[in-house]
Each structure stands twice: as C-alpha cells, then as structure tokens.
Amino acid sequence: MKSFSLHNGDQIPAIGLGTWKMEDGAAKDAVSTALEVGYRHIDCAAIYMNEADVGNAFVQAFDNGLSREDVFITSKLWNDSHKPEHVRPALEESLKLLQLDYLDLYLIHWPVAIKHGTWLPQSGEDFIPIDEIPIIETWQAMEECVSAGLIKHIGVSNFNIRRLEELLDKGSIQPSTNQVECHPFLPQNELFGFCNSNKIQLVAYSPLGSGDRPERMRGESDPNLFEVPQIADIAKKHDKSIGQILLSWAATRGTVAIPKSTNRQRLNDNLAAAEFELPVEDLETIDDIGIAHRYVHGKFFELAGSPYRADDIWS
Numbered sequence: 001m002k003s004f005s006l007h008n009g010d011q012i013p014a015i016g017l018g019t020w021k022m023e024d025g026a027a028k029d030a031v032s033t034a035l036e037v038g039y040r041h042i043d044c045a046a047i048y049m050n051e052a053d054v055g056n057a058f059v060q061a062f063d064n065g066l067s068r069e070d071v072f073i074t075s076k077l078w079n080d081s082h083k084p085e086h087v088r089p090a091l092e093e094s095l096k097l098l099q100l101d102y103l104d105l106y107l108i109h110w111p112v113a114i115k116h117g118t119w120l121p122q123s124g125e126d127f128i129p130i131d132e133i134p135i136i137e138t139w140q141a142m143e144e145c146v147s148a149g150l151i152k153h154i155g156v157s158n159f160n161i162r163r164l165e166e167l168l169d170k171g172s173i174q175p176s177t178n179q180v181e182c183h184p185f186l187p188q189n190e191l192f193g194f195c196n197s198n199k200i201q202l203v204a205y206s207p208l209g210s211g212d213r214p215e216r217m218r219g220e221s222d223p224n225l226f227e228v229p230q231i232a233d234i235a236k237k238h239d240k241s242i243g244q245i246l247l248s249w250a251a252t253r254g255t256v257a258i259p260k261s262t263n264r265q266r267l268n269d270n271l272a273a274a275e276f277e278l279p280v281e282d283l284e285t286i287d288d289i290g291i292a293h294r295y296v297h298g299k300f301f302e303l304a305g306s307p308y309r310a311d312d313i314w315s
C-alpha cells in the first residue's frame with residue numbers, strides 16, 4: 001500500500017478512512033469493513049461522536065488477529081479542550097472510547113477555542129478568543145502527552161502558514177501533519193509547498209467534496225467535483241471512477257487523502273485509487289479547471305459576537 005514518510009521516517013498510509021458523519025452503529029460496520037478490505041489508516045475525532053463505535057471495530061479486528069502496530073489511528077482535540085489542563089483528559093477520553101493505549105497521531109482540530117463542555121457553539125458567548133489560550137500552550141500540553149507515551153505524532157488541522165510558523169518556531173516537537181480541505185477546487189498550492197519544505201505532511205480532508213456535508217455547509221450554487229467534464233473525461237480514459245481520479249490526483253501529488261465511505265464497493269475503489277499514478281498531462285488538465293471552492297468554509301464559527309472570522313482562519 002502506498003504510504004508517505006513523516007518527518008522522523010515513520011510511514012502514514014496514503015489513503016485513510018474518514019469517519020465524520022458516520023452515525024453510531026454505521027461507524028462500527030464501516031470501520032470493520034474498511035479494515036477487512038485492507039485500510040490501515042483511520043481518521044477519527046472526538047467531535048464526530050462515534051469514537052465508542054469505532055473502538056468496537058478496532059477491538060473486533062485486533063481480536064481477529066490484526067496487529068495494533070499495523071494500523072495508523074488519528075484523533076483530534078476538540079475546540080473546548082485547548083486549555084493545557086484539558087488536553088490530556090480529552091486525549092484519555094478518546095483513547096478510552098477507541099479502546100486504545102496510544103494514538104499514532106493527535107491533532108488540534110481547529111485554531112478556534114470554545115468554552116469547556118461546549119460541543120457545538122450556540123452563540124458568540126460560547127467562544128474564547130484564541131489569544132486567551134495561546135495555541136503554543138495547547139501544543140506544549142500535547143508534547144507532554146507524547147513524552148507520556150500516549151501519542152506517537154502530533155499535528156494540526158485547519159492551520160494556515162502563519163500558525164504553522166509559530167509552532168515551528170516555538171514548539172519542541174514539530175507538527176507531523178496539517179489536515180486541511182484539499183481537492184481540485186482547493187488545491188492548497190501555497191500551503192502544500194510550505195508544508196513540503198518543512199517536512200509537514202499535508203492530509204487532504206473532504207477529498208471528494210463532502211457530498212453528505214450538513215446543511216449549514218451548503219450553498220445554493222456550490223460546484224460539484226463529480227460534474228466536471230475534464231475530470232469525467234480523465235476517468236473514462238483510464239477506466240476509473242470519478243472518485244478514484246480525485247483520490248489518485250491527491251496521492252500522485254504527495255498528499256494523504258481520507259475519504260469517508262460506508263459502502264463496501266466505494267471503500268474498495270477508494271483504497272485502490274492511491275495505487276494508480278495520474279500522468280502529468282492529466283494533473284495539468286486538473287490544474288486548469290479554474291473553479292475555486294471551499295466546502296467546509298468555517299462560517300459556522302462566525303455567530304453574532306464571536307471573535308472568529310473564517311477569513312482569518314484561512315489566510
């Protein structure tokens with residue numbers, strides 16, 4: 001299976017299974033099927049509220065002979081636990097639900113802080129300005145969890161270059177990954193270049209355009225990655241599905257992709273996609289599509305009175 005090297009030489013599989021929007025019950029089945037068909041990388045998060053279900057799939061797979069060391073498992077610190085004293089308890093809760101002794105990778109989910117115990121903010125008052133809990137302090141608490149043997153790698157998600165530079169300057173451990181939305185409508189070229197020069201692996205979330213994203217992330221005229229004639233033509237030429245071309249595009253460029261699927265056939269197709277290298281002329285055709293769009297736009301953090309603006313998160 002194709003994989004990429006992290007800064008210390010550890011490997012991260014090029015395709016992982018995303019678990020956002022998998023309901024309790026469905027998540028266990030999907031993760032079990034994924035492990036059965038060969039996935040060795042699973043992307044979880046506390047806020048997906050299905051870690052207990054995902055954990056049941058891990059227990060079953062490990063009981064059936066799969067080795068823990070052979071699976072790369074990620075989870076994410078939710079925005080309500082940025083205070084240093086909340087980091088380790090949040091991690092331990094994810095480990096308990098996932099029924100694991102350690103994580104391969106733990107991420108700061110967003111550079112956004114909210115009041116402890118608040119899952120989804122309901123009003124501006126639920127937010128805490130980021131300067132009140134400096135990200136570096138959250139990061140140092142994560143570094144301590146690495147020293148304690150609870151995590152192998154630490155990383156971030158939804159971080160821009162400025163925020164990455166701060167961690168590179170002030171942290172003792174460098175971020176292993178930056179997980180951001182990435183697909184042909186949002187290739188992240190500048191951020192990807194910066195990550196490459198600093199040995200930070202870019203992990204592409206919503207690589208298929210998050211077709212099942214919630215209503216609050218939908219706009220009337222959102223473009224659809226599955227309706228781009230150039231991508232459809234490339235798929236036809238290589239006898240692949242459009243989803244596979246989107247994932248081959250990611251893997252050929254050197255980004256990890258974490259597509260979500262609860263369907264056995266699509267799980268298989270998505271995993272196989274990383275093994276197919278897209279020729280340069282197809283990469284160039286995709287570069288020239290000329291449509292820009294971000295699906296997970298971050299405007300849900302702009303409630304009245306919130307100190308956060310989506311534009312500040314991205315740029």
Ligand SMILES: NC(=O)c1ccc[n+]([C@@H]2O[C@H](COP(=O)([O-])OP(=O)(O)OC[C@H]3O[C@@H](n4cnc5c(N)ncnc54)[C@H](OP(=O)(O)O)[C@@H]3O)[C@@H](O)[C@H]2O)c1
Binds near residue numbers: 158179205242262
């Ligand atoms: N760090 C963050 O802030 C963040 C944000 C968003 C996402 N993520 C992570 O990234 C993962 C993936 O992103 P996502 O869930 O937003 O969306 P996605 O993977 O881009 O798209 C998922 C949708 O595509 C469908 N699908 C899967 N394979 C397909 C194929 N080969 N052909 C056609 N349709 C296909 C799925 O349906 P079926 O299930 O029916 O196959 C589902 O409706 C998440 O699950 C999560 O782990 C992280």
